[in-house]
Amino acid sequence: MYIVQIASECAPVIKAGGLGDVVYGLTRELEIRGHTVEIILPKYDCMRYDHIWGLHYAYCDLMVPWYGGEIKCQVHCGWVHGRLCFFIEPQSDDLFFNRGVYYGCADDTMRFAFFSKAALQFLQHTGKRPDVLHCHDWQTGLVPVLLYEIYQYHGMGHVRVCYTIHNFKHQGIAGAEILQATGLNRPDHYFQYDRLQDNFNPFALNLMKGGIVYSNFVNTVSPHHAWEAHHGEFGYGLGHTLHVHQGKFGGILNGIDYDVWNPEIDRYIPHPYTSDDLTGKAKNKKALRDRLLLRDEDKPLIAYVGRLDQQKGMHLVHHAIYYSLYRNAQFVLLGSATEPGINNWFWHEKNFLNNNPDVHLELGFNEELSHLIYAGADMIVVPSNFEPCGLTQMIGLKYGTVPIVRGVGGLINTVFDRDYDMTHPSEERNGYVFYQTDNQALESAMDRAIGLWSYYPEEFEKLVLQGMSYDYSWNHPGTDYLAVYEHIRHK
Numbered sequence: 001m002y003i004v005q006i007a008s009e010c011a012p013v014i015k016a017g018g019l020g021d022v023v024y025g026l027t028r029e030l031e032i033r034g035h036t037v038e039i040i041l042p043k044y045d046c047m048r049y050d051h052i053w054g055l056h057y058a059y060c061d062l063m064v065p066w067y068g069g070e071i072k073c074q075v076h077c078g079w080v081h082g083r084l085c086f087f088i089e090p091q092s093d094d095l096f097f098n099r100g101v102y103y104g105c106a107d108d109t110m111r112f113a114f115f116s117k118a119a120l121q122f123l124q125h126t127g128k129r130p131d132v133l134h135c136h137d138w139q140t141g142l143v144p145v146l147l148y149e150i151y152q153y154h155g156m157g158h159v160r161v162c163y164t165i166h167n168f169k170h171q172g173i174a175g176a177e178i179l180q181a182t183g184l185n186r187p188d189h190y191f192q193y194d195r196l197q198d199n200f201n202p203f204a205l206n207l208m209k210g211g212i213v214y215s216n217f218v219n220t221v222s223p224h225h226a227w228e229a230h231h232g233e234f235g236y237g238l239g240h241t242l243h244v245h246q247g248k249f250g251g252i253l254n255g256i257d258y259d260v261w262n263p264e265i266d267r268y269i270p271h272p273y274t275s276d277d278l279t280g281k282a283k284n285k286k287a288l289r290d291r292l293l294l295r296d297e298d299k300p301l302i303a304y305v306g307r308l309d310q311q312k313g314m315h316l317v318h319h320a321i322y323y324s325l326y327r328n329a330q331f332v333l334l335g336s337a338t339e340p341g342i343n344n345w346f347w348h349e350k351n352f353l354n355n356n357p358d359v360h361l362e363l364g365f366n367e368e369l370s371h372l373i374y375a376g377a378d379m380i381v382v383p384s385n386f387e388p389c390g391l392t393q394m395i396g397l398k399y400g401t402v403p404i405v406r407g408v409g410g411l412i413n414t415v416f417d418r419d420y421d422m423t424h425p426s427e428e429r430n431g432y433v434f435y436q437t438d439n440q441a442l443e444s445a446m447d448r449a450i451g452l453w454s455y456y457p458e459e460f461e462k463l464v465l466q467g468m469s470y471d472y473s474w475n476h477p478g479t480d481y482l483a484v485y486e487h488i489r490h491k
């Protein structure tokens with residue numbers, strides 16, 4: 001099969017969070033199974049060019065219709081750790097992707113509407129006719145709309161779309177000018193409840209809703225979150241749209257790429273290890289302490305790695321730091337915030353805790369350090385308010401780092417409480433789960449984890465090994481996505 005992914009991220013060249021990991025990891029898995037996969041991305045000025053091999057021009061002077069005129073684009077092509085990527089570079093005064101950031105601009109909907117249009121224009125002009133287009137999140141929600149309304153009449157009639165939602169909170173709320181810019185026009189047609197009109201603001205367009213309505217298949221990234229989005233509050237207003245389209249909506253659990261996230265072969269950690277011999281993990285713990293200037297004492301080391309965002313349960317992350325110190329444990333945090341309030345808060349905490357030898361807050365994005373943290377920590381906390389899938393608990397499991405998670409979304413599908421899980425026998429349990437959002441709930445789970453580490457180290461190691469034996473690779477999800485592709489291809 002010939003599959004083209006259209007996305008705003010692909011790790012490690014463009015990575016703001018988990019979306020990048022998924023685009024890369026799924027592509028690799030599909031290729032291993034013999035399928036042809038290409039990835040179309042924006043050419044951001046701030047992406048990691050050191051991760052692209054053989055960057056060259058693939059298509060010069062691609063003219064993309066825009067507001068009745070055209071914007072000239074250069075399309076570059078190169079390999080990101082073996083994956084073939086096309087990078088679209090618009091040449092206009094808008095400087096859509098030359099902003100020094102991936103997201104967070106006032107005209108984000110315009111930037112990614114342009115990208116969606118340019119990606120289709122590129123496919124059409126180069127005669128590329130994939131069986132399936134795989135689009136991700138609101139940034140590419142317009143792709144199936146444009147395909148169905150315009151490009152299917154330009155030789156792309158047989159192309160099918162799979163649309164994956166990684167985060168319902170950000171939906172791409174836009175004004176009518178998007179229709180004019182992209183050539184869709186006809187506001188009367190699109191401002192309809194059963195098309196792109198936002199479910200709550202009748203004067204706004206919702207790009208993610210467009211993706212849901214116009215795609216051949218829609219999924220989010222875990223079965224439990226699919227249920228939550230459809231029936232609960234986590235669809236952020238799109239629950240009814242999912243209900244209308246429930247026949248083509250499901251949940252497919254993410255995988256992680258065991259070529260990237262694997263303590264046996266991880267080139268970012270100084271001491272590789274396997275579940276047969278965990279001495280390397282202890283050495284990595286020491287290396288992590290040395291690097292972050294933490295004192296070397298017989299204490300458990302607890303970590304948080306992730307975006308600093310309300311989604312991730314910031315008040316509980318904050319409490320986890322102080323509760324760890326109170327329990328005589330150490331804490332390492334690696335995260336970055338885009339919201340100024342959260343950013344200031346954690347910078348304040350960092351300064352306040354600066355001289356404490358049991359805690360380190362690293363504020364910023366650091367791929368290499370994240371690997372050492374997964375390898376060196378004993379436990380990882382993921383106290384999210386909502387979590388469509390969550391990769392950090394799965395990475396933690398692979399590195400023998402026991403996850404302590406809140407029971408929501410994909411965390412429920414991947415972590416099974418050592419003491420209370422009712423669905424798995426004790427030898428298949430792999431972490432700790434709490435459900436409420438108050439400090440006591442988090443403490444109850446951390447208390448059990450720290451207690452086991454301190455008083456029953458052999459039992460703790462057993463739990464570590466049980467976690468390491470789980471297979472959260474792309475193997476299963478790869479099969480699931482291929483089944484979806486086959487299904488929509490023959491519709």
Ligand SMILES: Nc1ncnc2c1ncn2[C@@H]1O[C@H](COP(=O)(O)OP(=O)(O)O[C@H]2O[C@H](CO)[C@@H](O)[C@H](O)[C@H]2O)[C@@H](O)[C@H]1O
Nearest residue numbers: 017018019166306307335336364365366367388389390391
């Ligand atoms: N400061 C930092 N430095 C280095 N690395 C950092 C970092 N902050 C985060 N990361 C890395 O980014 C990834 C984050 O994974 P998450 O599952 O938390 O994704 P996120 O919430 O961004 O994405 C959304 O998409 C993913 C993928 O579908 C879903 O799993 C998730 O639930 C959903 O919210 C991990 O690889 C982590 O190590």
